[in-house]
Amino acid sequence: MRGNVDWRVSATLVGTVLKWLSVPLVFPLLIAVYYGESLFPFLVTIAVSILVGEALVRAGHEGRLGPREAFLMVAVTWFAVPLVGAIPFVLAGTGSIAHPVNALFESMSGVTTTGATVLLEFETHSRSIMMWRQVSQWLGGLGILVLATAILSQIGVGGAQLMESETQTRDVNKLTPRIAQTARLLGGLYIGLTLALVALLYGLHLVGLAPNMDLYNAVAHPLTTVSTAGFSPEADSIMAFSPAAQWAITLFMIIGATNFVLIYFALQGDWRRLLDSEEFRFYVALLALLSGLTAVLLVFDGTYPGGTEATARHAVFNTVSMMTTTGYANVDFDLWEAGAKHVMFVCMFIGGMAGSTTCSIKTLRWLVVLKGFRRDLFTSIHPEAIRPVRLSGGVIDEETIRDIYAFTLVNLLLFAAATVFVVVDGARVGLALSEFDAMGAAAATFLNIGPAFGIAGPFGTYEAFPVTTKLVMIVLMWIGRIEVIPVLVLFTRVFWTS
Amino acid sequence: MRGNVDWRVSATLVGTVLKWLSVPLVFPLLIAVYYGESLFPFLVTIAVSILVGEALVRAGHEGRLGPREAFLMVAVTWFAVPLVGAIPFVLAGTGSIAHPVNALFESMSGVTTTGATVLLEFETHSRSIMMWRQVSQWLGGLGILVLATAILSQIGVGGAQLMESETQTRDVNKLTPRIAQTARLLGGLYIGLTLALVALLYGLHLVGLAPNMDLYNAVAHPLTTVSTAGFSPEADSIMAFSPAAQWAITLFMIIGATNFVLIYFALQGDWRRLLDSEEFRFYVALLALLSGLTAVLLVFDGTYPGGTEATARHAVFNTVSMMTTTGYANVDFDLWEAGAKHVMFVCMFIGGMAGSTTCSIKTLRWLVVLKGFRRDLFTSIHPEAIRPVRLSGGVIDEETIRDIYAFTLVNLLLFAAATVFVVVDGARVGLALSEFDAMGAAAATFLNIGPAFGIAGPFGTYEAFPVTTKLVMIVLMWIGRIEVIPVLVLFTRVFWTS
Numbered sequence: 001m002r003g004n005v006d007w008r009v010s011a012t013l014v015g016t017v018l019k020w021l022s023v024p025l026v027f028p029l030l031i032a033v034y035y036g037e038s039l040f041p042f043l044v045t046i047a048v049s050i051l052v053g054e055a056l057v058r059a060g061h062e063g064r065l066g067p068r069e070a071f072l073m074v075a076v077t078w079f080a081v082p083l084v085g086a087i088p089f090v091l092a093g094t095g096s097i098a099h100p101v102n103a104l105f106e107s108m109s110g111v112t113t114t115g116a117t118v119l120l121e122f123e124t125h126s127r128s129i130m131m132w133r134q135v136s137q138w139l140g141g142l143g144i145l146v147l148a149t150a151i152l153s154q155i156g157v158g159g160a161q162l163m164e165s166e167t168q169t170r171d172v173n174k175l176t177p178r179i180a181q182t183a184r185l186l187g188g189l190y191i192g193l194t195l196a197l198v199a200l201l202y203g204l205h206l207v208g209l210a211p212n213m214d215l216y217n218a219v220a221h222p223l224t225t226v227s228t229a230g231f232s233p234e235a236d237s238i239m240a241f242s243p244a245a246q247w248a249i250t251l252f253m254i255i256g257a258t259n260f261v262l263i264y265f266a267l268q269g270d271w272r273r274l275l276d277s278e279e280f281r282f283y284v285a286l287l288a289l290l291s292g293l294t295a296v297l298l299v300f301d302g303t304y305p306g307g308t309e310a311t312a313r314h315a316v317f318n319t320v321s322m323m324t325t326t327g328y329a330n331v332d333f334d335l336w337e338a339g340a341k342h343v344m345f346v347c348m349f350i351g352g353m354a355g356s357t358t359c360s361i362k363t364l365r366w367l368v369v370l371k372g373f374r375r376d377l378f379t380s381i382h383p384e385a386i387r388p389v390r391l392s393g394g395v396i397d398e399e400t401i402r403d404i405y406a407f408t409l410v411n412l413l414l415f416a417a418a419t420v421f422v423v424v425d426g427a428r429v430g431l432a433l434s435e436f437d438a439m440g441a442a443a444a445t446f447l448n449i450g451p452a453f454g455i456a457g458p459f460g461t462y463e464a465f466p467v468t469t470k471l472v473m474i475v476l477m478w479i480g481r482i483e484v485i486p487v488l489v490l491f492t493r494v495f496w497t498s
Numbered sequence: 499m500r501g502n503v504d505w506r507v508s509a510t511l512v513g514t515v516l517k518w519l520s521v522p523l524v525f526p527l528l529i530a531v532y533y534g535e536s537l538f539p540f541l542v543t544i545a546v547s548i549l550v551g552e553a554l555v556r557a558g559h560e561g562r563l564g565p566r567e568a569f570l571m572v573a574v575t576w577f578a579v580p581l582v583g584a585i586p587f588v589l590a591g592t593g594s595i596a597h598p599v600n601a602l603f604e605s606m607s608g609v610t611t612t613g614a615t616v617l618l619e620f621e622t623h624s625r626s627i628m629m630w631r632q633v634s635q636w637l638g639g640l641g642i643l644v645l646a647t648a649i650l651s652q653i654g655v656g657g658a659q660l661m662e663s664e665t666q667t668r669d670v671n672k673l674t675p676r677i678a679q680t681a682r683l684l685g686g687l688y689i690g691l692t693l694a695l696v697a698l699l700y701g702l703h704l705v706g707l708a709p710n711m712d713l714y715n716a717v718a719h720p721l722t723t724v725s726t727a728g729f730s731p732e733a734d735s736i737m738a739f740s741p742a743a744q745w746a747i748t749l750f751m752i753i754g755a756t757n758f759v760l761i762y763f764a765l766q767g768d769w770r771r772l773l774d775s776e777e778f779r780f781y782v783a784l785l786a787l788l789s790g791l792t793a794v795l796l797v798f799d800g801t802y803p804g805g806t807e808a809t810a811r812h813a814v815f816n817t818v819s820m821m822t823t824t825g826y827a828n829v830d831f832d833l834w835e836a837g838a839k840h841v842m843f844v845c846m847f848i849g850g851m852a853g854s855t856t857c858s859i860k861t862l863r864w865l866v867v868l869k870g871f872r873r874d875l876f877t878s879i880h881p882e883a884i885r886p887v888r889l890s891g892g893v894i895d896e897e898t899i900r901d902i903y904a905f906t907l908v909n910l911l912l913f914a915a916a917t918v919f920v921v922v923d924g925a926r927v928g929l930a931l932s933e934f935d936a937m938g939a940a941a942a943t944f945l946n947i948g949p950a951f952g953i954a955g956p957f958g959t960y961e962a963f964p965v966t967t968k969l970v971m972i973v974l975m976w977i978g979r980i981e982v983i984p985v986l987v988l989f990t991r992v993f994w995t996s
């Protein structure tokens with residue numbers, strides 16, 4: 001055991017991230033310049049991010065980044081960035097998001113790629129403010145990609161170490177060259193995929209297949225698609241666009257929730273790694289199965305607007321959107337019957353592949369849980385037998401399986417606790433939430449999905465929740481996005497003393 | 499690995515249990531004689547249980563009882579006994595329980611100590627039929643006590659092996675002398691506790707403190723109290739009786755959900771074993787904490803009927819009833835506000851101590867889950883450290899912790915699946931169940947609690963659910979009571995072939 005946590009090492013890293021935050025803030029600033037909107041909110045925010053970032057860097061020092069320093073850095077970064085990111089909403093001073101709690105909610109929802117909104121009015125906001133929402137999600141997706149592949153996988157949170165087959169080490173610091181390399185590589189891929197969707201959507205617009213998808217929208221939506229994040233400057237979300245645009249976005253939601261390392265190898269020509277991945281096959285099978293189930297239920301229920309293509313599109317789009325934790329909608333699925341609505345609800349807990357921008361439990365963990373259950377049944381029949389759990393040819397060590405069980409359990413228990421809070425706090429102020437709607441809102445924030453049901457439905461708003469609930473949801477989005485453990489450890493005595 | 503499962507060994511044991519079932523059936527028969535009611539339903543059932551039991555014994559043979567034979571025996575016994583036990587309800591031909599599905603539901607609810615009823619009319623049934631419901635629960639409690647302490651603990655289902663500290667072996671057969679000894683010992687204790695409550699309740703009646711608690715009721719209720727089962731011949735459940743009777747029943751629900759081995763030692767004068775048990779302290783602390791919370795919420799909500807004693811009694815009684823999985827009610831807690839109702843809901847998932855008649859997850863598992871989580875947080879900070887999880891001085895092996903995580907997770911997932919089925923199947927027939935009521939009914943059957951909320955509330959009935967839902971609930975009660983695994987393994991190929 002070493003000495004106390006070296007918070008100065010974490011402070012330096014948080015400060016560095018905050019300083020870098022000033023760069024993407026230039027993008028909405030340029031939009032503001034182009035449309036002749038106020039530059040003030042962004043100039044102030046850029047100044048704050050540089051000044052606070054520099055102060056933190058000076059307060060800190062360089063040093064060995066152990067697990068505790070990494071946890072602290074992750075927890076603080078994912079709170080500090082949304083805090084700074086909320087400044088433009090407050091300073092722009094327009095509508096519901098000008099209230100500090102709402103601004104922080106919207107910003108946290110952005111940076112955590114959640115996509116839950118407290119907007120009441122979409123039209124009254126400037127183009128630059130609406131674009132900042134989109135950019136914050138794109139940044140959040142990039143951040144999580146680096147976090148998941150380079151940091152969380154190394155300190156082994158909730159079985160995340162499984163994601164890569166390379167020899168594991170728990171000393172993050174030794175990996176610095178690799179972190180930088182991985183980050184550059186995946187960051188480049190992320191930018192490339194975003195640009196590809198921009199080109200595709202704007203191309204569809206130019207050939208007349210996506211009339212409303214002008215350049216602003218063709219830039220705004222890819223920022224929140226590849227990041228499986230779900231904000232849209234349109235009040236009608238993706239319903240505002242043509243079927244062709246919807247199918248294009250469906251494809252990129254699926255890609256955004258695929259392991260980026262495997263995408264990278266596939267683009268290098270090594271498709272086998274992707275196709276041989278048991279997790280990828282499980283992920284695709286679940287998407288197909290649940291989309292099909294939704295389609296059958298829609299037909300069965302008579303929820304059949306506009307014929308076969310529209311039904312298929314509604315079923316596939318919303319299933320993909322909810323399972324990949326994006327949270328776009330091309331129809332108000334809150335109006336569907338109980339069966340189809342419950343499929344959407346179940347999708348929220350699945351998530352996409354590990355090593356992607358997706359949130360929630362993720363298909364890797366569910367696959368290990370199912371394989372673990374099957375093995376446990378086998379050993380209860382043959383107690384003397386030793387049968388390891390295998391994944392894509394390799395053996396998963398028992399500690400990892402236990403970690404994944406624990407992670408899944410912690411998530412379900414926190415979700416349950418969050419639901420009770422949401423429903424009881426709502427009842428306190430006379431907001432008679434149904435249990436289903438409360439469960440949906442709790443899952444949609446904690447698992448970073450975005451929309452759910454009822455007032456928090458796909459075309460609804462979180463504005464009506466009491467301030468206390470919104471504050472709790474801010475915490476839920478925060479801890480959910482960084483996979484809970486980095487925050488939970490901060491509440492143990494041993495974190496600070498041993 | 500040995501050859502195929504030796505189902506004949508299981509058949510002999512199931513047959514023996516069925517033959518023994520004829521003995522307790524004599525009790526309602528005597529009640530029928532006393533009150534001059536029809537003997538026919540019980541005579542037929544006695545004949546069936548002897549004939550079918552004998553046929554099974556003859557079809558089977560004696561032999562080594564391995565894990566598979568034990569699983570098969572447990573799964574079949576807990577289905578065959580309710581099946582035979584349903585015969586009197588059908589043959590008596592009165593009211594809703596005369597329908598075969600309802601009769602099986604009521605009988606399964608009895609034998610599994612669930613306490614969910616499909617009765618619409620309490621008054622129209624004979625005294626003997628109503629007593630058979632009570633007796634079936636008492637038998638179910640006895641059966642589970644033997645199962646939990648002598649069988650499940652040996653084949654290590656979901657960490658049940660933790661319950662006793664003795665050296666574990668997984669060959670059940672070697673333990674036959676000990677099974678018989680344990681069963682006799684705990685059976686004697688169970689009978690003794692039941693008789694003690696009979697004496698206490700009838701004593702209260704004789705001194706005028708429990709006017710309605712006549713001899714019939716003073717016998718009927720202890721049968722379903724010590725077994726934490728919850729049927730009552732009174733439509734008003736325990737609300738029909740005086741505060742003194744209610745407090746007496748509260749005490750015996752707490753005792754019924756306490757580890758019987760520890761009670762045995764305490765009665766031998768060895769109180770330290772009970773008081774030193776970390777699980778016992780956790781169990782008592784949770785009961786106190788949640789009772790207190792309920793009381794505070796009732797006061798806060800203004801749900802304060804009859805002053806301080808009544809509020810305390812309502813809070814304590816219903817919290818104890820739900821947490822010990824008994825399912826009695828002394829007030830319609832379905833009418834409480836959201837906060838207090840959710841405390842009841844949470845209680846359902848906790849359960850009492852392992853090694854008692856309680857159902858649900860049980861405090862032992864939750865304690866290990868919490869200790870496991872704390873340890874996992876520690877090791878994510880100090881990955882190099884090895885820190886075992888300790889319980890009452892001993893070390894819990896890692897496989898057991900993993901089993902308990904898996905068991906808890908399986909239970910929560912099956913509960914979620916059951917909820918979706920209940921709500922969607924209800925919607926299919928136009929029964930607009932709220933998600934909360936559907937969750938309550940799913941948990942109340944799967945976790946063998948009995949009453950829940952809405953139409954399945956403490957003074958409600960399960961009669962209104964569609965037949966399909968009732969059939970699924972029959973399966974839920976069955977698999978929930980025997981801790982799921984003995985049924986799940988039957989669906990693996992390896993169970994039948996390897």
Ligand SMILES: [K+]
Nearest residue numbers: 114229326449
């Ligand atoms: K999202």
Ligand SMILES: [K+]
Nearest residue numbers: 612727824947
């Ligand atoms: K019960």
